[in-house]
Amino acid sequence: MQIPKVCKYCGNNFLAKTVKTGYCSHQCASSASNDRKKLERRQKVLDRIKAAGTEYITITEAVKIFTTSRNTIRRLVISKKIGHFRISPKRLFVSVKGLEAFFPLRDKPVVAAPKTTQVFDMNPEHCYTIGEITKRFGITESSVYKHIRQFSIPIRQIGNYVYAPKKEIDKLYNNKKARI
């Protein structure tokens, strides 16, 4: 079974073997799982802080939990967008609620934004002919055309040959073993 899907991690198109498959590669699946674990860890730290009734935390803590920069937090504090108080010129505490509003942990998309503008290299030297694709990846011509349509991969005809960009085709079939 081959189901066209968009990888939940890198945003690339790929062919999945099962309906449940969400990632184009083991690498993407494990990166996504690492991100999820990191997020859970940060969420736990935050839950613990809130459970203890702590309403203000240091910038260092905020940077760790909300994965932002000291400068971003300072800017929000200076523009009074986040509640805070100072106990000395150098020691600043920021509001947990304020931070949560600006850097929501649970709603944060773990998925990388798919590339919106794609430039295709249609130079024949960087393309496969359809025939080459069928041989290289062991896929029938009609399937190749079907996938090209499904994934909106551009094709270009020169003489008797139809060309498709190597990069896109390799990406699409990278789970399959090349026959050459």
Ligand SMILES: [Zn+2]
């Ligand atoms: Zn991926």
